[in-house]
Amino acid sequence: MARKRPFQGSSSRGSAAVAIAIAITLVLITALTCYYFIWPKWWFPEAISADARDVDRQFMATLWVTGITFIASQLALAWAVVRYRNRGQRATYSHGNNMMEIVWTAATVVVFVGLGFMARDAWASLHFRSAEPGALQIEVTAQQFAWNFRYPGADGIWGRTKVSEISDSGGNPIGLDPADPAAADDLVMPVFSVPVDREVELILKTKDVTHSFAVRELRLKQDTVPGLVIRVHFKAEKPGQYEIACAELCGLGHHRMRSFLTVLSQADYDKWLAEQMALKREEMGLSEPEPEQPKQ
């Protein structure tokens, strides 16, 4: 038997208005959230590698699972608030239902952990295999607040670097050793280019603090960690210029640690690389006589 007592929130008339307002708000929040997830304007930028598309597929699978959970929970909440608002009825006396607990626990385990297992493939192809043999290797050295990309140059050999040679002001940001002839033709640039459809392996390092190399279109993000050398690989399938940002707080210039990845056709890439090497030779010709490169 229902007994009315003069305590806060006990009026049934007030209950209806508040209940309906809460329900409408929940429905609106749910609808708007879903609408903006479907609206293409704010979707991810187009993926430009098979790995990135794998990541997107896993994102979509997760979006379905979480989307259904989200909508069902918010609507159930909205419904319960309206349906079971105080109308003078007596609440059901129940301490729960063990069968229901078992069912929804088991169902959530299957769905959530299953999703986790599904995600394994995308992660494995990114990290459990190393770059294909013959991948184009580029060394990336992060620093406050710039990126240095190094190509081994015409000789194909990484020149030696020494910490003691590092000098931003002297134009040697990664410390190429002038005593090593193999270092003389190494290209060090603030931006980098790769040929399309070619496996690329990045060798990530940092000079100072932790940074993170991020290219949205590749769904690629990898911290560069002081003291570690970390390798990641990708194969870009679409020519174009893509922005690189730093994703790990590295100091006051973190937000302007910008660079570009340019994906070129093989012919354009060859031309670009030749130009860069010519520039380098010219630059070296001005500063010191170019030593003969020993051919291997």
Add this chain to the structure above:
Amino acid sequence: MTTQAHEAHAHGHAHAAPTGFIRKWIFSLDHKVIGIQYYLLALVAVFVGMFLSLYMRINLVWPNMELPLVGTMTPEKYLALLTMHGTIMVFFVLTTAPQSGFGNYFLPIQIGAADMAFPVLNMLSFWFTFVSFAIMLAAFFVEGGAPISGWTGYAPLSAVGEIAGPGLGMGQTLWVVSIVFFCAASLMGALNFITTLIDLRVKGLTLMRMPLTCWAWFVTAVLGLLAFGVLAAAGILLLLDRHAGTSFFIPGGLVISDKLIPHSGGSPLLWQHLFWFFGHPEVYIAILPGMGVASHVLSTFARKPIFGYRAMVFAMCAIGIIGFGVWGHHMFQSGMNPYTAFAFSLLTMGIGVPSAIKTFNWLGTLWGGQIRFTTAMMFAIGFVSLFVSGGVDGLFLAQPSVDRGLHDTYWVVAHFHLIMGVAAIFGIFSATYFWFPKMFGRMLNETLGKIHFWITFIGVYCIFMPMHYSGMQGQMRRYPDSTGIGFLSELQPIQQFITYAAFVTLGAQLLFLLNFVWSLWRGERAPMNPWRATTLEWIIPSPPPHDNFAGNVPSVYRGPYEFSVPDQAEDFLPQHLTPAEVGAQNGKK
């Protein structure tokens, strides 16, 4: 019985009601005063933290403006505000208010105790927290200002000193010292909570008859005991790296601004492991008490027993246990071994299960209820909604491959703000509207409370939902403005919308403050049990006397959520009523 209990009280807690102002309100041994002290400290901290976030929101839309107190904004000032916002909110609000504040006040009362097991330790714990807060705030005023390394203080940025940036000298040192003090305080608090709950429960209050709030505070205390020790160790190691020439977190050969850093042999990932071994349980430290409060309030105002009490308890324990095995999901892109990422990922997906169980049970509690829309109840309903929203978006981040795109973007900002920020804050608000009458003997104004709820609830969704979309677009967190990266300018409309929403939402918190202060003196007098609730705090006066039960310690005869029991005159059965008293009550009607 009464005399014995009184004697036990007199001997166990040899402190009579103090008379002097200092012993009563400053260096108090009374858990209720200490609870209020913690709450007020958190209240000050939350307004400081909100103020910092307001300036951050302004700078994200109108960079480098001239602003009161800080002068011209710069990227480094933004990062200092960001670091302090995160640190103050996580430690001095989300850890302090729900656990140390409400837990201190209501845990002893709900278990029928006269005080905490160790009142002096309790006082010390508060004063350590106070000193910690003072040291933290002092970082603003030293040369170089507050640190810019984020609340996570990643080494080596936080370890090598001011050569790496402004605020990383004295400011960073004060930050670390403050954190170590906070850890000490939290360890004392955790020990006290655990002992109190195990030893001081009244007769009849078995573990499975405890209110879910007590379970939440208990599990939180266990988490705190295991997690803060690790953070304290990490903080001390960081201090040694900074000032004693050690190299725990600094590897060899680092060159900053063309200067070789004279350290070698350390590991930046070690800091991340230690930090997140604390940091992830910390998320549950912030949210578990909110879960307890939401359960408590939902059951009370649905006038219905909690659905699946045992499942709720097991879920909280499961969260506590699995919570120590998921810290690696903060480090998927950190250079950690990618095989471990997979293990951390599965455990993280697994911790979604107890969280889902809790959500199901909250819905089950409302189902078939007779819902009373008090402000406390509305915030509890809001808590459930936000908990779901901030929970499901975490499933994306729990998968290392999907996280590769979303890591360190605004998606993450949205996720943790929704779940450990706003949902936990909703738990605190719910608790405040629910327990304020008991704590201060006055009712909060319900009309102001409801306006506060509406603006806050819609406001936080307007602030944090759009961050998912900017996160998908690659908007990085911890960027002072959008001038550095080209694609960010397209996302400025989202940033503007969020900033406007933040203005309104933060403004609405002044309503809460007004309500709080006004009601302290002018609020309607609170009766003993305004919500017709069942647990022990509602059988003593509002506010309670110094020793809570005035020597008249009750026994407990039933579970905490006996609402709408059939064939009863009243729709609630308090825990302390003997079967005979219940029979008499029914006969009388």
